[in-house]
Amino acid sequence: MTDKPVTPPGEPAVPCAACLKEVPLGTAFTPEGVDYVEHFCGIGCHRHFIAEAKRRGAGAPGSGA
Numbered sequence: 684m685t686d687k688p689v690t691p692p693g694e695p696a697v698p699c700a701a702c703l704k705e706v707p708l709g710t711a712f713t714p715e716g717v718d719y720v721e722h723f724c725g726i727g728c729h730r731h732f733i734a735e736a737k738r739r740g741a742g743a744p745g746s747g748a
């Protein structure tokens with residue numbers, strides 16, 4: 684019954700902004716120092732998210748003006 688990560692009862696889960704997998708808020712990776720608040724299941728997904736954002740050329744932090 685424990686063949687997959689489960690969210691402990693009472694702990695809120697948030698979807699990873701990159702892969703949309705639900706991760707417990709307590710273990711979600713949340714970058715600091717950015718305008719937006721997104722949660723990621725790991726640093727890899729965060730980098731992927733930033734790379735995608737830069738490729739789209741919209742909302743990328745530090746893109747200047």
Ligand SMILES: [Zn+2]
Nearest residue numbers: 699702724728
């Ligand atoms: Zn993810």
